[in-house]
Amino acid sequence: MDLYRHTTELGNHLEGALGYGHWVCTIMLQNVDKRDTYMYTYAIEQMGAVPSASDALARYTDRVKTNAVAYNMYGLLLERQKLYRTAAQQFKQAVLLIEQQDDKTYLTEVMCNYARLLYKSGDYQQACSVYEKIAGVCTLVDLCHMGLALYKIGHLELESFQVYTKAAEMAQTDGDKSAVLTALAMVLYKFGDLGNAKTNLFQSSQLSEPCIPGLKALCALGLIQSDLTLAEAALHELSSLGDNPSHLYDVALLAIGVDMIKGNLIDVKRKLQHLLHKDPCQPKLWRLLSGILLKFFPKLGKSAAQAARNSLLVESPGKQTDFILLTISELSAGCHGNGQNSTDAFLTAQRAVRYNPENVDNWAALASAVHSRAILTSCWEKRLALFKHEYTILCYIKKEDVPLPLKFWCAKQQIVCTVHANMHNELMECLDELMTDFGGEVEVKQLFNVFSNVLQDNTGGVAKTLDEHSSMYFWQILVEMYIKAGLMTEVETTLKQCHYKVANSANQVFLLKMAHLAFQQILVIVLIQIIVVVSPLEISSKYMQEE
DSSP, X not given: OHHHHHHHHHSOOHHHHHHHHHXXXXXXXXXGGGGGSHHIIIIIIITTHHHHHHHHHHHHHHHOXXXXXXXXXXXXXXXXXXXXXXXXXXXXXXHHHHHHSSOOTTHHHHHHHHHHHHHHXXXXXXXXXXXXXXXXXXXXXXXHHHHHHHHHTTOIIXXXXXXXXXXXXXXXXXXXHHXXXXXXXXXXXXXXXXXXXXXXXXXXXXXXXXXXXXXXXXXXXXXXXTOHHHHHHHHHHHGGGOXXXXXXXXXXXXXHXXXXXXXXXXXXXXXXXHHHHHOOOOHHHHHHHHHHHHHHOGGGHHHHXXXXXXXXXXXXTTOOOOOHHHHHXXXXXXXXXXXXXXXXXXXXXXXXXXXXXXXXXHHHHHXXXXXXXXXXXXXXXXXXXXXXXXXXXXXXXXXXXXXXXXXXXXXXXXXXXXXXXXXXXHHHHHHHHHHHHHTTOHHHHHHHHHHXXXXXXXXXXXXXXXXXXXXXXXXXXXXXXXXXXXXXXXXXXXXXXXXXXXXXXXXXXXXXXXXXXXXXXXXXXXHHHHHHHHHHHHHHHHHXXXX
16 A cells, blocks of 8 residues: 555656555455555555545556556546546546447446436436446346435336335345335335335334334334324334434434324423433424423423424534524524524524525524514504514515415515504505405405404405404404504404403403503503592692792
């Protein structure tokens, strides 16, 4: 090794470059038994033998363009470095050179390498074409790659299924057969044959070396079909993995799915906390815990925010860019107006956009944070500026290629924003645009009717539009209009009606807002009465003292 290394570093020696590449390929790829030895660790890993030999063969092939063996070794070394497209080009050149020669002994092996690299580089169609030329002499690994390439281009029911069936017949060990049966189940599930997919996964799980992804798929299929017996049996088999970090998140997610079907939400939270207590350096589990708390335990918003914050703390350097969950958690916890860098949703949302401006979800979270900051701001000028800023962000999101639910949310949020900011012209434009894009929705028609009457200050029209199925936000608007008109009796009646409809914590928030508005108006009326009654008494007593 040292001799080959010196010949490539001291000068451009063709024989040394070819010998060095051959030596590295022999030690690294062919002699599997030596990979756990000190020589392999030192000579291959610590000395960087793979990139050095790759550079040597690059210089060799620049000068000698007729050696197919050199191109083949160069492609293998590039594949080891995950440079798949460049490696595919080297294998293609090796195939062309061998086809021009009389001796085609190694043509099949090189074409297998070429097809494998086409698959790894994402050119599935071309990979299938090459595999079809050598289908009769493919190994088990080549057949699996061919079946997956056919799966990727959509040739499922015939070609991919037949290839995997042939691979299952060629499998010698239980581990290989279990993996191929899992792939067969994947194909069967893709074209809707759930019964045979379950059968193949079950057969895969019964072998002496069951495929771990197959057990996960079996558990997931049991969850999809609400077959708790099957899901729990697969989960019991997966429990033998222990606390393997590479499978911990998937197994935890499946266990949570089983508990959620049973309705044991408390057990879901406890299991996640137990896993994190044993291994706190799992960012995916922290994010999962934060999402579970947000979804099913809305009163634990601060705990969800802390879990999201912990996921960023234990994340690898350079990957700390997922701030969307932290922003939502802090909004849920009410941390959107304290001005502190560590626990302020407004600042967190800005940080998320700065780290990943191409993610529209970050922009949507920023719009929500700006809206919350505007609602809490007492200064009218600052509030107006924030609402206009939110309106601009929402317009930007709608221009992007976003999913329809997000576009629908932006359209509704724009209407709310323009109402708060008294932007009447923009409100009419938003209402017309909403009716054009989503006019078929019942919620949209009611939204249009409510805000059309709001623009006309028609309290009776708003009241006629609402019914028992209407959103609590519309009832809040009606209460505000009643308070503005001084109709406190109607306010009391509306609050009583809303009180009987409250069923969850989100509606309770709206009900508290309406009650707070009514309470503020009552305070104003009481203060006015006190001023009117007390002031003359104070004036008369002062006059008598002077006399």
